[in-house]
Amino acid sequence: xxxxxxxxxxxxxxxxxxxxxxxxxxxxxxxxxxxxxxxxxxxxxxxxxxxxxxxxxxxxxxxxxxxxxxxxxxxxxxxxxxxxxxxxxxxxxxxxxxxxxxxxxxxxxxxxxxxxxxxxxxxxxxxxxxxxxxxxxxxxxxxxxxxxxxxxxxxxxxxxxxxxxxxxxxxxxxxxxxxxxxxxxx
Amino acid sequence: xxxxxxxxxxxxxxxxxxxxxxxxxxxxxxxxxxxxxxxxxxxxxxxxxxxxxxxxxxxxxxxxxxxxxxxxxxxxxxxxxxxxxxxxxxxxxxxxxxxxxxxxxxxxxxxxxxxxxxxxxxxxxxxxxxxxxxxxxxxxxxxxxxxx
Numbered sequence: 511x512x513x514x515x516x517x518x519x520x521x522x523x524x525x526x527x528x529x530x531x532x533x534x535x536x537x538x539x540x541x542x543x544x545x546x547x548x549x550x551x552x553x554x555x556x557x558x559x560x561x562x563x564x565x566x567x568x569x570x571x572x573x574x575x576x577x578x579x580x581x582x583x584x585x586x587x588x589x590x591x592x593x594x595x596x597x598x599x600x601x602x603x604x605x606x607x608x609x610x611x612x613x614x615x616x617x618x619x620x621x622x623x624x625x626x627x628x629x630x631x632x633x634x635x636x637x638x639x640x641x642x643x644x645x646x647x648x649x650x651x652x653x654x655x656x657x658x659x660x661x662x663x664x665x666x667x668x669x670x671x672x673x674x675x676x677x678x679x680x681x682x683x684x685x686x687x688x689x690x691x692x693x694x695x696x
Numbered sequence: 697x698x699x700x701x702x703x704x705x706x707x708x709x710x711x712x713x714x715x716x717x718x719x720x721x722x723x724x725x726x727x728x729x730x731x732x733x734x735x736x737x738x739x740x741x742x743x744x745x746x747x748x749x750x751x752x753x754x755x756x757x758x759x760x761x762x763x764x765x766x767x768x769x770x771x772x773x774x775x776x777x778x779x780x781x782x783x784x785x786x787x788x789x790x791x792x793x794x795x796x797x798x799x800x801x802x803x804x805x806x807x808x809x810x811x812x813x814x815x816x817x818x819x820x821x822x823x824x825x826x827x828x829x830x831x832x833x834x835x836x837x838x839x840x841x842x843x844x
Binding site for chain 1: 721722723724725758769771773774775776777786788790791792793815816818826827828830831834836838839
């Protein structure tokens with residue numbers, strides 16, 4: 511009797527754990543790119559090592575961005591970005607922790623496309639700021655494509671542009687997020 | 697005398713201009729075509745971090761690593777996931793855009809050798825507050841390419 515009870519408890523706990531796991535979707539190969547218009551030359555960079563996870567039950571969403579993994583066309587831009595602007599050695603990761611504001615309106619069990627609002631805390635260069643961005647969630651067979659685009663002000667994150675090029679470089683940066691999230695299987 | 701001095705100055709200015717232009721337009725370093733700092737199996741790399749992450753970080757992070765593994769997932773736009781034979785973790789690889797064409801000749805399940813810069817390590821540990829926890833042991837390589 512005791513053995514049966516223990517087995518039943520184990521099955522119940524495992525079942526609950528699996529159900530919880532099915533609520534979590536993730537990727538380790540998400541992409542974040544940014545674009546900044548300048549008088550000299552446009553600055554573009556892409557990072558393909560973004561880890562992201564979404565809890566479909568609560569709408570909680572989280573990102574981790576290794577700053578050194580941004581790839582630029584020019585070596586000098588990459589060097590300046592890491593050493594002078596975001597100081598990657600000191601602040602190796604950018605993070606986002608937030609939620610889909612309208613998560614309740616998304617039917618995760620049915621294929622479809624939904625406009626979403628992502629809100630939360632974005633930390634870059636050791637500075638955390640509230641961000642509110644429009645995005646899209648596409649539910650397909652077994653995966654969720656989540657995208658978002660927003661703009662940040664470099665000054666908000668204590669990223670200073672050297673005086674010599676201050677009037678040539680935009681103070682705003684457009685950020686694009688593209689992720690294909692797969693269910694987490696335990 | 698004056699003419700010679702003017703020519704020397706003009707040559708110096710032109711040389712400086714060319715140097716600045718070359719410095720500015722120089723592409724990021726190619727970390728794939730040269731020799732790696734370390735060659736390991738993917739399981740050996742994961743094991744090194746699992747055993748002593750501080751020592752492994754000091755030794756491997758920001759160094760050019762070459763390792764072999766099986767392709768678990770492939771995105772032809774520029775990333776792939778490598779797994780070792782013992783399934784001890786995953787190596788997430790961001791491909792240098794100069795090497796993305798080679799991705800089209802690779803497929804899931806293929807055993808390949810990859811070379812790139814070791815960029816980070818995440819231990820597989822669960823935390824209720826952290827959605828990114830419990831995603832398995834992960835090592836990241838950036839600016840990488842498939843070695844032929």
